[in-house]
Amino acid sequence: MKDWIHRAIGLEALDRQSQDQLASLNSLNLPLGKVLFRPGDEVTGFVLVIAGRVDVYLTGHTGREILLYSVSPGETCVQTTLGLLGEEDYSAEAVAETDIEVVIIPKPLFLDLLASSAPFRTFVFHAFASRLQSIMHVLEQVAFIKVEERLISILLERSDESGLVHNTHQELATAIGTAREVVSRRLELLGRKGLVTLERGNIQITNQAGLESLIS
Amino acid sequence: MKDWIHRAIGLEALDRQSQDQLASLNSLNLPLGKVLFRPGDEVTGFVLVIAGRVDVYLTGHTGREILLYSVSPGETCVQTTLGLLGEEDYSAEAVAETDIEVVIIPKPLFLDLLASSAPFRTFVFHAFASRLQSIMHVLEQVAFIKVEERLISILLERSDESGLVHNTHQELATAIGTAREVVSRRLELLGRKGLVTLERGNIQITNQAGLESLIS
DNA sequence: CTGGTTGTGTGACCATGTCACTGACAAATT
DNA sequence: AATTTGTCAGTGACATGGTCACACAACCAG
DSSP, X not given: OOHHHHHSTTTTTSOHHHHHHHTTOOOEEEOTTOEEEOTTOOOOXXXXXXXXXXXXXXXXXXXXXXXXXXXXXXXXXXXXXXHHHHOOOOOSEEEESSOEEEEEEEHHHHHHHHHHOHHHHHHHHHHHHHHHHXXXXXXXXXXXXXXXXXXXXXXXXXXXXXXXXXXXXXHHHHHHTSOHHHHHHHHHHHHHTTSEEEETTEEEESOHHHHHTTOO | OOHHHHHSTTTTTSOHHHHHHHTTOOOEEEOTTOEXXXXXXXXXXXXXXXXXXXXXXXXXXXXXEEEEEEEOTTOBOHHHHHHHHHOOOXXXXXXXXXXXXXXXXXXXXXXXHHHHOHHHHHHHHHHHHHHHHHHHHHHHHHHHSOHHHHHHHHHHHHOOTTSEEOOOHHXXXXXXXXXXXXXXXXXXXXXXXXXEEEETTEEEESOHHHHHTTOO
């Protein structure tokens, strides 16, 4: 039994037979910054993240990007599933945000498992459902929620215990689907209100309660 | 064998056993305007549209709405699948845009079919995949494409042979995720350019080529 | 015909996205 | 140590888009 199966959160519940079928696959280690796929690439297998984090972005023709979702260990990239089931090529871009370890299940084995293993099916369906949910959430945010609110949410979400957010303005802008300048201006306003302090490359939250009171 | 199974595009390819299991269900006729579900409703079954059209909207807190997708005969509402598989309640609203005929497959039977019938599984997966794709398309439009372009697209898409679009400004606004006033203004501009003429309740395209030249 | 309802037009105003820069800072190189 | 290069952040000007508050016109039912 390959080590990665034990470490693949969500898969340890798999039936014996499926585990055996997966046992022949080896996991790959890839470095931070590695692009797993780009728009237009053909889908060749089902990507499962074992360790690290992969972010999936949608890119507009202007070059602006928006974060669709992050893939954590034990999760899969739905784009992949989409391609395998719907015969569509990728329309988004996936980038390793940390060093990562992934397993790629080739299309034939994937389809085979899907047909033969109820637990695997459940795993795939649930992944699918939760991604769709989260993409709808992104859509809701972009379509209906003001930048300030989205910005505050992402700041709170990404801050560590001491309230430090280690992100550039550009990264935050991408995460919430707006332009860098807009983030800069908003952050400056939040700074003036005494809620955050700014330095190159990171933002320090100085009044978390104050920020929380500004969102829904 | 119930009549609706013959008329359910996409399901006639189903295996015999599944058809038998479905045969006990009756289709429902519902009138235009009927709300199939609202945000927060619990998901009780898998909804399959046999005839007519159902539109699914996402509603923001401001009351503004955006069209996620339309469900045509033979298609299903993914929201439903999402709820059945992910245990989430509905987050969108589905409204019958015409008189409709639908079949509701109760959750237990749905799960049963999913486990036992490969064709049914394929059907569900493909529906799922294509919806996800289309929702990503909506997100892309809303996040990156200007209103004028989206408006022209929807006009061309909804015009009949003679170039008539039978929609109110509000309906168009909802379809592309903007406000009615914005549509009114844009249409007026298009009118001034001699590309369309406006009347209460519909828009007549007078220069299709001209419109087409304005989009990507 | 008349009052209610629905669809449209408009001005004002703020929020956001884009463009074109400037300057600040840091790491790598002379 | 000085210089170059690349990344980050700040800023003004401007166009587009979203919201609010109305006015008004067209339609429908009684």
